[in-house]
Amino acid sequence: MTDVSYVRTEMLEEKAPPVSQAGIIKWLRDNMFSNIPNSILSIAALWAIYYVLSDVLPWTFKSSWNANSLDECRSAIAATYGEGTDGACWSVIHDRFLQLVFGFYPKALYWRPIVAFLLMFVAIAPVLFDGLPKKMLRFTMIYPFLAFWLLWGGSLWFPLMIIAGFVLGYLAYGVVSKMASSLVGMIAAVLVPIIWWLFLSGDVATMLQSIMPLSIEAVSSSNFGGFMLSITIGVIGIALSLPIGIVLALGRQSDLMIVKVICVGFIEFIRGVPLITLLFVASTLLNYFMPPGTNFDLILRVIIMVTLFASAYMAEVIRGGLAALPKGQYEGADSLGLDFWQSTRLIIMPQALKISIPNIVSSFIGLFKDTTLVSIIGLLDPIGLSTNIRANQEWNGVIWELYGFIALVFWLFCFSMSRYSMYLERKLQTGH
Amino acid sequence: MSTITDPEQGGFRISMLLYDTRYRSITIQIIALIGFLLALGWLIGNAAQNLAALGKPLNFSFLGDTSGYDINQRLVEYNSQMTHGRAAIVGLLNTLLVAVLGCITATVIGVLIGVMRLSKNWIISKLMTIYIETFRNVPVLLWIIMTMAIFIEFFPQPKEFRGDAATASMKLFDSVAITNRGILIPALAYGPGIVLVLLTFVASLIGIVFFRRYAKKLQEQTGKILPSGLISFGIFFVPTLLVFFAATMVNLNKEHVIFGSKVLTMNADNTISADSVVRFCDTGGAGNVNAKNLMRANGIKFKSIASNDLADSLSRISSGDTRTGCDIATVPAGTAVPEGLLVSEGVSVYSGRPVELEKPYLSGFNFTDGALMRNSLIALWFALSLYTAAFIAETVRSGIQAVSKGQTEAAAALGLRPGRITSLVVLPQALRVIIPPMISQYMNLTKNSSLAIAVGYMDITGTLGGVTLNQTGREMESLMILMAIYLTISLTISTVMNVYNERVKLRER
DSSP, X not given: OOOOOOSOOSOOOOOOOOGGGSHHHHHHHHHTOSSHHHHHHHHXXXXXXXXXXXXXXXXXXXXXXXXXXXXXXXXXXXXXXXXXXXXXOTHHHHHHHHHHHHTXXXXXXXXXXXXXXXXXXXXXXXXXXXXXXXTHHHHHHHHHHHHHHHHHOEETXXXXXXXXXXXXXXXXXXXXXXXXXXHHHHHHHHHHHHHIIIIIHHHHHHHHHHXXXXXXXXXXXXXXXXXXXXXXXXHHHHHHHHHHHHHHHHHHHOSOHHHHHHHHHHHHHHHHSOHHHHHHIIIIIGGGGSOTTOOOOHHHHHHHHHHHHHHHHHHHHHHHHHHHSOHHHHHHHHHTTOOHHHHIIIIIHHHHHHHHHHHHHHHHHHHHHHGGGGGGGTOOSHHHHHHHHHHSSTTTTOOHHHHHHXXXXXXXXXXXXXXXXXXXXXXXXXXX | OOOOOOXXXXXXXXXXXXXXXXXXXXXXXXXXXXXXXXXXXXXXXXXXXXXXXXXXXXXXXXGGSBOOOOXXXXXXXXXXXXBHHHHHHHHHHHHHHHHHHHHHHHHHHHHHHHHHHTOSOHHHHHHHHHHHHHHHTSOHHHHHHHHHHHHHHHSOOGGGGOSTTOSOOOBTTTTBEEETXXXXXXXXXXXXXXXXXXXXXXXXXXXXXXXXXXXXXXHHHHOOOOOHHHHHHXXXXXXXXXXXXXXXXXXXXXXXXXXXXXXXXXXXXXXXXXXXXXXXXXXXXXXXXXXXXXXXXXXXXEEEOOTTOHHHHHHHHHTTOOOOOOXXXXXXXXXXXXXXXXXXXXXXXXXXXSEEEEOOEEETTEEESSEEEEHHHHHHHHHHHHHHHHHHHHHHHHHHHHSOHHHHHHHHHXXXXXXXIIIIIIHHHHHHHHHHHHHHHHHHHHHHGGGGGGTXXXXXXXXXXXXXXXXXXXXXXXXXHHHHHHHHXXXXXXXXXXXXXXXXXXOOO
16 A cells, blocks of 8 residues: 555645735726726716815815904915915904804803704604603703794793693693583693683783892893704704694594695695795785784794795605504504594504604705705894805905805715614614 | 374574574575674785875886886896886796796706615715705705805905916806806807798607607507607707708808998008098897807907997987998907908998807906806806705605515516516606605795896896885785786696696506
């Protein structure tokens, strides 16, 4: 026997893959240069990126941050980077930052909008994250009134009286629906607060204010401006449009012909006209529809029209949520013997709203972007302010720095919200 | 034995309105209706009272009053002596113009970007993602204002095109001038035979429809597939071009009298003996373009009179000349008049092709001739297109991704070629997903075009909702008409969409 063997007993060393099949070269070949048209496209794209960045980057970074006027800024740039350098005057942002954020809100009171803004996150947290205790929702319900008080100031009794209206409505429903029927209860729940707000609350608030003055310095609407104004209008618009939108969506789904026609008519009308025409209504027409002598300020009128606008879109979003619920949920609720409002409140709406959250966020993004339209009717949102700043002698001629900054802030807000809504959508997708 | 008894038929009691589900819905509806009517009546009553107090009850007669303002961008004849109603129509046409232009470009850009975003090329797909996220997340108003600012800041003034040391020059064979006031493009001037050319074109379009029907029928009956794309392409171009060239040949022999009167006194060497002012009034059209080109080539100066120059129009009418669009040429003594142009009764030129391009021409510090697309129109058009394209791109992407891979593979297994797979299997299914959101994007674009007011483009919001509203103080009436118009446009678009949806709906059996 010989120990000659024709079978290899030890493994060969693994060889490194060819250079073209590994690492960055393989990646480049696969993803950018897989064939000739692709290579041309890639090179063109790279060239375009270079072309844009080679202009924009030096402009962005060869800049001046501390100057009080455009001339001062230009000479500062010329002194640092040499004559003829085209650099950005970010100093306009530095100079007017507070104005762009707060408008003409009194400097000493900046803490109020800041607190209101921060509390907003506390208020929406329980809506967005499941893990938090449900008791926090109570704060969410109080928050709109708190934010109103913080932003506009004045007597605390005024927002309290509005809350009292809701409480009265709730009580009226409880009492009347026990005495008569739930339908009469509903009517009472609508009528009692309206009577309270229209005829009684003002006097009671004045009386209580004289007994126990609880007020902070009032700030007039005309001082509102900048991103604070955009956020205020956007958030109030969305928050108020949610309940109206729910009612409209239910009305549109309803079997009651007249209710359905009214809701559909309202929704289609609002969705068919551009927001700017509604803002024109706010600026020129809305006072005509109020009893003679009524006059309330422009921002409030704008908020009313923006709310109507948003609620039509919100109604469609919620209708989408309602339609997405499986029919079994409705039937299950019926089989438990729940009446319409009970099943809506306990079974249908919680699920429909949860499905709709990503779309609600999207419609908030849309509304937030649309708040810039108020600059057309003369409110000082960031775009209105930028016109103001450019009309100023010191900063006459600044364009891209201001627009760029405003665009960047909007982008950051909207992009982060849209990413969040995409994350939610993935999380809620329990299908597969 | 049992008998079937009907449930007890009790009489109607008032309480059944509340407790009986048969009647309760009616009760609720009536209460809702009463509440709604009360609210509506309250609003209308207030409005009537307030308007009466201001002394301007609802009245639409202001639409017939003289408007007194000019609109620089217009598709139909308009001047400040015309009515507010006419101004509103000019505005409406401007809205429709920018909406149609915007929808077309937004679709083209959006589809391109949506497809490119799905590209396997890493850098292209990333670039497109950046494009989409950038445009979607910044307010459209800001885009419009920024595009306008680019125009005003970066593009040259007309005077920079002047002289030997011009810092700017015209593009595309000297036919397009990009200035900070807008983009000047060649205008179309029509000559004899244009009607025939257009008729031929329409006829060939109809021909294509019939041919395609025939091709389909043939394929269904015999299985034979005609190269219908190529043939349609041929029908589209060939007859129209043939008629165009034929008309051009005919026109070559047709001289067109431009100089209307015997004003030129000529020397023996064909130069003009004294300074003369001549008027060449023509009904416009291709012949006029050729006349102008000839005179410019020979250094004869002339100036155009805008037809809305009122004083001149009046003087022309009083002198018996009711034609509009006259040009006045000042021909200095000694100017040589080109050979062949001169006849005793006037000057005649070649009457031109059925369509001639009237290129923009720099005279003095500004451009004349050509068509000016104002910077406001272009800024609005571009910004709206780029913004909406970002949304359309997302729609297209999701539509393409919605067609499952199995469809493509199954079609390939049937032996279809890649082109056919796309056109017969993928696209029809993707379009069903793409079209509805696409239409709502078109609606958004149309509504967003109302932001024209921010850059001074006179659309319906700028005319009726802007200047007219401010001048007449008729807020209620103006806004009612304005909203009604937008509502009509929106409802029309959504009706079209519903009809389409009905047609492409999956037929379930």
